[in-house]
Amino acid sequence: MYKVKIYVTLKNSVIDPQGSAAKQTLETMGYKEIEELRIGKYIEITIDESVKNVDEMVNEFCHKLLVNPVVENYRYEIEAGVKQ
Amino acid sequence: MYKVKIYVTLKNSVIDPQGSAAKQTLETMGYKEIEELRIGKYIEITIDESVKNVDEMVNEFCHKLLVNPVVENYRYEIEAGVKQ
Structure with missing residues (x-):
């Protein structure tokens, strides 16, 4: 079998409300060192x-x-010859 | 800077409605070779x-x-020394 892994990300020019909200929440928890946080699909x-x-x-x-x-x-990414 | 990539997946025992819906839609488009399709966060x-x-x-x-x-x-995964 083939195992395929697809990583879907928002284009850089696109605002990521979910990612911004998570970043903001972590900052209120005290994590000030986050430059950027973006959430996509795996x-x-x-x-x-x-x-x-x-x-x-x-x-x-x-x-x-x-x-x-x-x-x-x-x-x-495609992985071939994967056992189920 | 550090670049961190996190892959969040549903546990195998957990039903994935989004993944099932996508699999079904692709099957109706004629793609019969999909064994399984699961959607998580990247x-x-x-x-x-x-x-x-x-x-x-x-x-x-x-x-x-x-x-x-x-x-x-x-x-x-963590990547160190990443330029912005």
């Missing part, structure tokens, strides 16, 4: 080994559903 | 280099705010 997908072009499939998943290209970037 | 934090024990700080962030230990697991 997606793990297990794909059957019969698939010939996993790269192509993963990019289609991202373009069709998992990533909003207007505000998000993504990168991914 | 958090990037930039921390000032003055901090002595980054490991300790990151674990405190997770325990106090960023991770729900009842249903989530987390792992992290």
